[in-house]
Amino acid sequence: xxxxxxxxxxxxxxxxxxxFLLLLAAGVALILLGRIDRPAVERVRAVVVDVFEPVLSAxxxxxxxxxxxxxxxxxxxxxHEENVRLRAENARLLQWQDVARRLxxxxxSLRRLLxxxxxxxxxxxxxxxxxxxxxxxxxxxLINIGAKDGVRKGQAVIGEGGYAGRVADLxxxxxRILLLTDMNSRLPVMLQEGGHRAVLSGDNSPQPKLEYLxxxxxxxxxxTIVTSGDGGQFPVGIPVGEIVQVGDxxxxxxxxxxLGRMDFxxxxxxxxxxxxxxxxxxxxxRLQMPRRP
Amino acid sequence: xxxxxxxxxxxxxHGLLPALSCLLLAIIGAAPLGxxxxxxxxxxxxxxxxxxxSIFRADLMTMLGAFGIGLVVDLLSGGPVGLNAVLLLLTHAxxxxxxxVFLGSSFLVNWWGFGMVALxxxxxxWAVACLLNWHLxxxxxxxAQLGLSLGLYPLVYWLLSRLEQRMLRPAxxx
Numbered sequence: 001x002x003x004x005x006x007x008x009x010x011x012x013x014x015x016x017x018x019x020f021l022l023l024l025a026a027g028v029a030l031i032l033l034g035r036i037d038r039p040a041v042e043r044v045r046a047v048v049v050d051v052f053e054p055v056l057s058a059x060x061x062x063x064x065x066x067x068x069x070x071x072x073x074x075x076x077x078x079x080h081e082e083n084v085r086l087r088a089e090n091a092r093l094l095q096w097q098d099v100a101r102r103l104x105x106x107x108x109s110l111r112r113l114l115x116x117x118x119x120x121x122x123x124x125x126x127x128x129x130x131x132x133x134x135x136x137x138x139x140x141x142l143i144n145i146g147a148k149d150g151v152r153k154g155q156a157v158i159g160e161g162g163y164a165g166r167v168a169d170l171x172x173x174x175x176r177i178l179l180l181t182d183m184n185s186r187l188p189v190m191l192q193e194g195g196h197r198a199v200l201s202g203d204n205s206p207q208p209k210l211e212y213l214x215x216x217x218x219x220x221x222x223x224t225i226v227t228s229g230d231g232g233q234f235p236v237g238i239p240v241g242e243i244v245q246v247g248d249x250x251x252x253x254x255x256x257x258x259l260g261r262m263d264f265x266x267x268x269x270x271x272x273x274x275x276x277x278x279x280x281x282x283x284x285x286r287l288q289m290p291r292r293p
Numbered sequence: 294x295x296x297x298x299x300x301x302x303x304x305x306x307h308g309l310l311p312a313l314s315c316l317l318l319a320i321i322g323a324a325p326l327g328x329x330x331x332x333x334x335x336x337x338x339x340x341x342x343x344x345x346x347s348i349f350r351a352d353l354m355t356m357l358g359a360f361g362i363g364l365v366v367d368l369l370s371g372g373p374v375g376l377n378a379v380l381l382l383l384t385h386a387x388x389x390x391x392x393x394v395f396l397g398s399s400f401l402v403n404w405w406g407f408g409m410v411a412l413x414x415x416x417x418x419w420a421v422a423c424l425l426n427w428h429l430x431x432x433x434x435x436x437a438q439l440g441l442s443l444g445l446y447p448l449v450y451w452l453l454s455r456l457e458q459r460m461l462r463p464a465x466x467x
Contacts, residue, residue: 016356023360023382030364030375035425041374048368052320056369060324067327074329131323132333133371136434137422139333140371141325169371176371183428204431206332260332262325 046171049142053174056130057144064263071261122235124158124266125149130174139182139204141165143265146173154233156268161256162239163187163227164265175267179259180240181208188230189240191217197228200240200253207244210251219243219251235270310460311346311353314453315362318342323369328441334434336441339366340414341449343381344407347388348395349457359385373425380414387413404446411442 034041075082127143145151147170155167157177165185168178178185185202189210196217202208213219223243229236245252322338339362346354363378370377387410388395395403415435423430 020356020382020386023356024379027360027363027375027379027382030378031373031421031425034374045368045371045374048365052365052369055320056324059320063321063324064327067325071327071329129325131369132325132335136334136372136418136438137426137430138371141333142323142369142371183426204428260329261327 042169045169045176046174049169049174049176050146050171053130053144053146053171056142056174057128060128060130067261122268122270124268125151126264126266127151127175128264129262137204139179139185139202139259140168141177141179141262141265143175143177143267144173145267146171146175148172150269151175151267155270156227156234156238158238158266158268159257159259159262159264161258162241163255164257164259164262166233167267177265180255181206181259187240188228188234189225190228191219192224192226194218197230198225200225206259207252207254208241210243210253213251219246221246225253233270235268238268307461308353310456311342311350312358312362314456315339315342315346315354315358316365318449319362319366320369323366331437331441332434334437334441336445337411337414337438338442338445338449339363339377339381340384340411341407341442341446342453343384344388344410345450345453347385348392348403349454350461351389351392353461354385356382356385373422376418376421379421380418383417384410384414400447400450403450404443407446408443411439415439 125145127145127149129141130144131142133140141164143157151167151170153167153170157164157166163180165177165179165182166187167175169176179202180187180200181202181204183202183204185200185208187200187208188197189200190197191213194217196214198213198217199211200208201211210219210225221243225240225243227234227236227238227240239256241253241255243251244254318341319339322335324335325333326335328334343354343359343362347359359381360378363381364375366377366381367374388406391406395406415438419430419432419435
């Protein structure tokens with residue numbers, strides 16, 4: 001028995017080493033496969049995410065609670081400064097509210113004059129963020145709504161303040177959002193003043209780059225960037241961010257949404273902008289008033 | 294006879310506890326923490342658990358287990374698939390090869406060991422991601438994660454050692 005064990009030990013060690021190398025090779029092969037065959041990886045991801053969705057949903061809330069407590073302690077420390085800042089902001093926003101009301105009326109009467117139809121309708125589905133990409137090499141978030149809730153690939157996702165990202169991978173019960181800061185994100189946008197078209201390219205940094213701006217545009221810090229709707233997948237005019245830097249390092253935009261602290265996200269169920277007139281004649285309900293958020 | 298079967302089933306289930314605890318910690322690590330100043334960075338929970346079990350219960354944490362847990366982390370995080378699988382496999386192999394050192398030493402040595410492993414994993418992960426995307430990734434989120442993981446390791450260590458004492462029979466001597 002003892003002799004057999006002594007003989008078996010080196011063989012066992014050899015087998016172990018072999019298994020280790022095999023797994024290592026499998027891991028490297030998987031990394032390369034992920035580069036070559038993205039759709040296959042996406043399908044597997046969707047299945048795994050669907051399976052884990054209930055556990056993630058259950059766990060994400062207590063985990064977020066811990067983070068919120070830390071945030072609350074910090075907020076308390078700066079409560080006074082924050083209060084002063086918010087008072088000033090509130091006063092300014094009340095003025096803006098007046099302006100917005102007036103503009104809304106103007107807009108409605110001008111639309112009537114032009115006999116332009118009301119805005120194309122779009123509705124929302126809201127989901128809770130249940131996981132994020134860990135913030136190392138990707139900027140993504142997982143939400144607990146998916147194909148069964150009417151979410152489709154490519155739809156725009158809005159957080160508190162404005163555009164957050166678009167639906168990249170889709171499962172039945174969960175969807176992965178590619179945030180606008182991710183290095184794979186390219187968003188058609190325009191300057192709110194002037195309407196110059198550009199592309200907002202993420203590079204994993206907190207402030208994505210504004211690219212392909214036409215020569216005539218005069219970008220300045222503080223200007224607002226909104227979605228342009230080019231490509232037809234997004235509604236026009238979702239607030240995206242503001243220009244914070246114009247210089248040698250390119251034009252940098254700070255997103256309005258606080259991507260580090262997202263609780264709920266809304267997926268925009270947008271009807272394609274290019275509806276043909278026949279279709280509208282057949283089904284006038286496709287032109288409906290936008291729902292108030 | 295029945296009692297014997299139930300005991301065997303119970304022992305089997307107990308044998309799965311290390312892997313299940315790793316999985317649970319991996320899911321907790323994937324959940325959005327939302328710490329101020331940390332952005333989306335969260336601690337590498339699965340790494341801590343795999344390191345712990347590979348040292349203290351190598352009989353219950355196999356290399357296949359470590360690989361599988363890494364794969365789940367990859368699929369949930371949206372990062373390169375296979376990266377964490379390889380990193381956890383390497384962590385497991387390193388911890389098992391050095392477990393005699395760690396078994397006889399204090400917690401501080403264990404903590405230091407974890408720090409070294411986490412640093413190594415961060416460097417390898419960063420290098421692989423940079424090569425894959427052909428993009429120089431900002432290393433600061435990785436350093437933030439390293440700090441968070443190091444800070445949380447004592448808590449995870451304590452929780453897992455409680456779990457081990459309560460739920461698992463002592464391991465056979467090596």
